[in-house]
Amino acid sequence: MSVSNSKTGVDNTLDTSTTDSRLSERRPTGGVDWAKDDHAVAVVDPDGEQTARFTVAHDQAGLRELVRRLLKAGVVEVGIERPDGPVVVALRQAGLVVFVIPPVQLKNLRSRYGSAGNKDDRFDAYVLADTVRTDHRRLRPLLSDTPTTTALRQTVRARRDLVAHRVAVANQLRAHLQICFPGAGGLFADIDSEISLRFLERFPTQDRADWLSPRRLGAWLASVGYCGRVDPTVLHTRLTDAPRGHTGDNTTASAAVTTAYTAVLRTLTKQIAELAARISEQLDTHPDAEIFTSLPRSGRVRAARLLAEIGDARGRFPTADSLVCLTGVAPSTRQSGKVRAVSFRWGADRELRDAICDFAGDSRHDNPWAADLYRRARARGHDHPHAVRVLARAWVSIIWACWTTHSTYQPDRHRALQRILSQDQPAAA
Known part of the structure; x- marks a missing residue:
């Protein structure tokens, strides 16, 4: 039991x-x-x-x-x-x-x-x-778990925490710019991207950005190696169409805050990249690495996170259901007399559930079976998180089978996937 x-x-x-x-x-x-x-x-x-x-x-x-x-x-x-x-x-x-x-x-x-x-x-x-x-x-x-897995788990969780900090600081910077420099907040797609940070370091206030013209902005973008996906004229229009920010004597304090946030974001981004490189090195030396990197769209960091949270002490999960329950992707059923309720399972390993759901949610973009399972769950009226948990529940059984047998995921032996593919071929014809 x-x-x-x-x-x-x-x-x-x-x-x-x-x-x-x-x-x-x-x-x-x-x-x-x-x-x-x-x-x-x-x-x-x-x-x-x-x-x-x-x-x-x-x-x-x-x-x-x-x-x-x-x-x-x-x-x-x-x-x-x-x-x-x-x-x-x-x-x-x-x-x-x-x-x-x-x-x-x-x-x-x-x-x-x-x-x-x-x-x-x-x-x-x-x-x-x-x-x-x-x-x-x-x-x-x-x-x-073995010391190798324990060390990998520490690195993976540290990186995840730093990513959460970066999101928080980016949101703080965005909120700050909405008040003091609205044009810079929506200038580029991501507030914490390299080009956005460079722009804020060079033009931290509305006064400095007023010096820009489409031609000057284009020259500056070329000097910092901007990819050129958006025309400098369009970017300059975004600056001029946005509400004007603080000018004059109010800009000194605003510029200091902007500089502080950009410096923190740069530091976090650098440390996240270094931890990602360290995770890749640790993954290369782990005996179970091939199992998790063989999963669709697992990548390096995501595969390492799955491995670290599931671990390598296989005696912990003698059955697939034991792993399913701990991940919390299976619903919780309560029944008393004629009343029966099925609800979200709150009692679960949250780190493990987040890792499984993160993988499952992205796997549908590369695996037709996962996409079909997700689509059918949405058709039944489930919202996105619920549909992802339904998909994760199915993936856990596959991962457990690969994990316990020390074998990689092989799409040609995944019968449900092959049925979907065989159905798609006549439809395409």
Whole structure:
């Protein structure tokens, strides 16, 4: 039986073939309530009585004390709320079996022991320990990805965070220009493009832009290597037709703000590019790279993100459905009596869901089967995000099959795709 941890991305299903011998010994269990500065720890005997309760500091000496006291108490299995960090590393290095029980589940488990709903770190440690004692058959020991995958995940998530920061700064710059220099805000397609940043560095205010004529603008664009997709006369018309911005004494402060935003955007863009290059290098050395780069429109960064979020600990997902549930692309069904409701699945690994949906949404532009599945979902009345999740649900089963068999995606062996292609050929004829 399996239980997927939505917040941590850990599938807690007990591998009875490897742990039954330990469980039959009925040994004490431990619980650690993780915190920033110190950690509350509880030890529960096989009958559910708390035999020890203590706190350790979050430093090397404290972690050594934590492991020493747990081993001295005869603890083999430990419950904790998160799957990573120095505490988990110390526990696993000591040979302890770690079970991850996410905060959302822990919150619901508190009601077992009282109705007040009080939050206390020491009590939470006891709940974690007792849950491992009573529910170990529904839990799977923590399985970690290889260091290569863990490092790739760190790089991928760092790049994604910087992209989010760049979008935020670009929006701030756009809002600033709408007030002080409206013509520059809509001059080029992207406010954070290279040509747009160069223009704002050279002409940060309305006063400086007033010097431009179509001929002067064309000469400047040629000097910075503009691609020439839009005629300089059209660009100059955009400048002159827009509402006028601040002029005179008001321009000094406005120019300083514009310069600050452009400098931040340049830095972010540079770091994003460097991380993308680093991701490509890490992907080249990963054993599973070929599996994910073979997917349609996966590219390099997108393939690396899929690989990093799914991981390479294949024991976490013994079935395709276990991966589907954790991604949150399958709906959640609630039924009571004659009432049955199907709704969005909130409990999911959000990083994994975002990676799968990002891939699925773009795959329809290159894969006829994906395009047909998306089109039929829209025809049933689903909006775009819902249709993408429907498509993602189908892709997860394919990805899981490739992932578990260490094989690449092969369109000629994708029967559903081949049926679509065979239908298109007579229609074209």
